[in-house]
Amino acid sequence: MEAPIGVFDSGYGGLTILRYLRKLLPEYDFLYLGDNARAPYGKHSLTTIYEYAREAVSHLFACGCPMVIIACNTVSAHALRLLQQIDLPRSSDPTRRILGVIRPTVERLGELTRNGHVGILATPATVRSNTYLLEVNRLHPEIQLTQQAPKMWVSLIEGGEYQANEGVNYFVRRNIEELLRKDPRIDTIQLACTHYPVLLPRIREFVRDDIVIAEQGMIVAESTQNYLQRHPEMERRLSKNGISHFLTTEEDGEFAEMAGLFLHARLAEDMIDQVQLR
Template identity: 55%
Template sequence: MPTPLQPIGVFDSGYGGLTILRELVGKLPQYDYVYLGDNARTPYGTRSFETVYQYTLECVQHLFDRGCRLVILACNTASAKALRNIQQLDLPKMDGPNRRVLGVIRPTTEVIGTYSRTGQVGVLGTRGTVTSESYVVEIEKFFPELRVFQEACPMWVPLVENGEYDNPGADYFVRQHIDRLLGKSPGIDTILLACTHYPLLLGKIRQYTPIGTTILSQGRIVADSLADYLLRHPELEVECSKHGQRAFLTTDSPADFDRQATVFYGEPIQSMHLAL
């Protein structure tokens, strides 16, 4: 009998986490992955902490039920609003083998200070991520000398998901929030894109930031962090199946998901519907 798959689970409220998955596959192609996008209930960025926590927990539990031992919350809002509760309250109560849930905030905050020369960094994110203060708190742990300035960009995710990220109409909203962020301090020399949708706006973001500004997307940082994590936890690594297989799930229309996902993932995919 074939050994059941034990893929690495990757969760996002929609499509943005596919930019993380793309980097994970590029760095660690031997592993099996299953991606779950909760497109039927997106966006998470404007929802309450309790709602994001409940939605995220449901999706994490489904990925565990599919055999995952390790789940990556490839969503800044879920990482900010749900990760701590899931790690501290839910995982200890779950039956079965050892399971882990990781987010995208800590890997980024562990390294962000190494990119800044001025000691001043900017964070662009959804309203939920910014309001949570998660980046401010976590950066303080690793780089207490850094000054952190945040800017919520509520229109950026809709622009990306409606295919407007490369059109002239996006320029107003991109420039507006870049100007607001940089207006908080002229010394900002490093900007973190604290939403997995934002890499699709990278071309326009660069147009409105000063030459020499470092702009960080999270995908490669998270991939490097996962590779290191698996090296440090061989007891978990050995349980992750390695056939190079990919599976994609969406809580909304698979046809719509497949059409949009190609933009984020970089190649065609075929998803299945999941009813929660």
């Protein structure tokens, strides 16, 4: 039986990934799950992040999704490997797949940088995990990676403060300047939090024109497309009606209002359902 591709994030940011998935793979169906009621995950312990992620992925599997994309850097950094290596083999259907966003992002960095100096802008939880450093050292040991963890960006975005104003400009400029001070030779900045593309117009104001600013959305979408081309046995299990549906653990009215900012599309009420994870 064919079923949609599951996409999971701890909140709204994963919708920036889904936006590009729907653009590049418009014929496929998607089921998005945002655990907004318990976001942000970065404030929780590693054990709690793993438990929450396991509940979310299990819910999408129970909905029939044969493949789930974890569109969250924090979960990809702290829980993906456990889900892939421990939970999936013990599940009722080990042929299902769980994919993350960090590996495809790092794979692309070698094509983006011209001089081997790359900056990463990520949440404190993702930076603390050192997952990007480990993956870059494994795949691109020639790249010098510098990380910066803006502490306020996610809060600003989810609080509706993303347009140009004195406060937003201050926090964006400060973190960009701190990153470039650590390594003035950076020629590529990777946005390694799925919320950060909302601030892209502000980020560009404080970055030199010769620096590439890379979003994860198209990178992950192209990686997913490539994966399906290489795995026809999975591709055949996916439904293709061009339909997207959305699940949230918060009030569905609140979700609809914020989702448009990340998805660049208005969601009808019948496209959203509130769920409880356990």
